[in-house]
Structure formats: structure tokens, C-alpha cells
């Protein structure tokens with residue numbers, strides 16, 4: 001960020017709560033590196049105030065907003081337009097200023113895709129296991145089907161929730177690739193090949209770091225790559241078990257990084273270089289170590 005003056009542009013985050021966000025570190029670092037006169041701040045928005053917040057932001061000439069829990073669905077009704085993938089997922093986390101209103105994107109999923117790509121992980125044609133059937137797992141399942149995965153086993157403790165998502169995603173993406181399953185039925189997943197597994201439950205999140213949705217090593221023998229959306233702790237039990245069975249494992253901090261990088265690119269019409277993204281990543285890691293999250 002340069003000195004705040006009459007030309008300073010504003011971006012921000014709306015949600016409730018927003019106090020623990022690491023997004024200001026991402027965007028204010030990118031602004032500084034790129035010499036942009038832009039400031040990013042969190043806005044705590046109360047229940048029932050989302051429409052007013054979005055309309056007010058537009059009236060104030062705010063360049064862009066991120067949206068976090070619990071407003072990623074509700075905000076869609078306040079937009080001029082929604083990107084196709086975000087519309088199918090039904091969740092928007094980035095608003096980009098356009099003529100007459102904001103356009104919504106889901107850079108969480110675009111960011112996950114870019115983060116995985118940066119580690120050489122593909123979704124196209126892959127056989128994938130998704131753990132969970134909450135909001136995060138739902139978006140991940142959409143992303144996998146959208147990118148034409150060959151197969152997605154969707155495992156959840158509560159089968160009905162996995163069934164509902166499978167039905168929805170298969171219908172929306174014109175596929176039959178998503179197969180719902182109870183988590184404890186993982187033994188039915190064919191063991192003659194190996195899978196990418198994406199951990200999208202809240203299990204294993206700090207401070208309950210010794211928890212994992214599946215503890216059975218026979219499951220981890222089937223995993224070539226484990227991707228946990230959790231980034232605190234930096235090595236979850238799921239990641240540790242994946243590594244013990246010989247697979248590669250990643251946490252979700254790069255997903256957080258790239259959802260921010262992509263939002264910044266959309267707001268400013270630029271491409272952030274890999275070097276700059278890695279500088280921001282360093283800041284995020286420092287923030288994690290200092291406990292600012």
C-alpha cells in the first residue's frame with residue numbers, strides 16, 4: 001500500500017465473524033508488492049444486513065469484496081451476475097465490481113484447483129475420494145465433477161447428506177461420477193488402484209489434532225495423495241496417516257493463498273507472479289506461526 005490519499009481504492013471482507021481473518025495480510029502484501037494504491041479491511045456484517053452491505057459497498061465505489069461465513073449463499077441474491085461455476089456451487093466468496101453491480105465468483109474452489117495444480121495434482125480423469133458432506137465438501141465435489149473427474153466417492157458419517165450432494169452434483173454437471181457412501185463403508189472402494197483423497201470435514205482441526213475421520217490404515221494404503229483443507233495444524237492426523245502409508249500429503253494453506261491471489265487478480269485485472277504468490281505465502285506462514293489467525 002502507498003500512502004492513503006484521494007486515489008486510494010478499498011477492498012474488504014464481509015462476514016460474521018471476521019476478526020480472525022488472514023485475508024488482509026494477503027491483499028495488503030500484494031498491494032505493496034505491486035505498488036497499488038489499495039487497502040483491504042474486514043467488515044463485520046450483522047445478520048440481515050448483507051443486502052445493505054453490498055449495495056452500500058457499491059455506492060461507496062468499493063472495488064471488490066470477499067465474502068465469508070455465513071453469507072456465501074445469501075450474497076448471491078444481491079449480485080448483478082454470478083460466474084457459472086460459483087452459481088452451480090451456490091456459494092460466492094468474491095465480488096468483483098462491474099457496470100451496474102457486483103459479479104460473484106467462487107475463488108475458494110478456483111484457489112483449491114490452482115493450489116493443487118501447483119503441486120502437480122490433477123482432477124481431470126482422476127479417481128477421487130472426498131471426505132465430508134458439509135459446505136466445503138459440497139463445493140469440492142462440484143469442482144471435481146466440473147473438472148471431469150472419472151469418479152468421486154463421497155464419504156460422510158451421515159449418508160443422507162452425501163446422497164443429497166451426489167444427486168445434486170450429478171444432475172447439475174450432467175454426470176453420474178459421484179457415488180455417495182457411509183464413511184465406515186470405505187472398505188468397498190476398490191483396492192486395485194490408488195486415489196486422490198480430499199479431506200473436507202472439520203475433523204482434525206486445532207486443537208483436536210489427534211482426530212481423523214478414518215483411522216484405519218487399510219484406507220490410507222489406497223491413497224496416493226491426501227489433500228486436507230485444514231491448515232491448522234500444518235500436519236493433520238489425516239496427513240500423517242497418508243504419509244505413513246507412503247502417500248504425499250498437503251494442507252490447505254495454499255488454497256487460502258490462491259483464493260486470495262485470484263480475487264486480487266480479478267479486482268485489479270493483473271496476473272500475480274508465482275514469486276509474488278510465494279512472498280505472500282511466507283507472510284501467511286509467519287502469521288500462522290505467530291498465532292495471528
Ligand code: ATR
Pocket residue numbers: 131132133134135136137156157158161200201202203213
Ligand atoms: P463446512 O461448511 O466447513 O464444510 P459443516 O457444514 O459443519 O462444515 O460440515 C462438517 C462436516 O464434518 C460434515 O461432513 C460432518 O459430518 P456429518 O454430516 O455426519 O455431521 C463432518 N464431521 C464433523 N464432525 C465429525 C466427526 N466427529 N466425525 C465424522 N464427521 C464429522
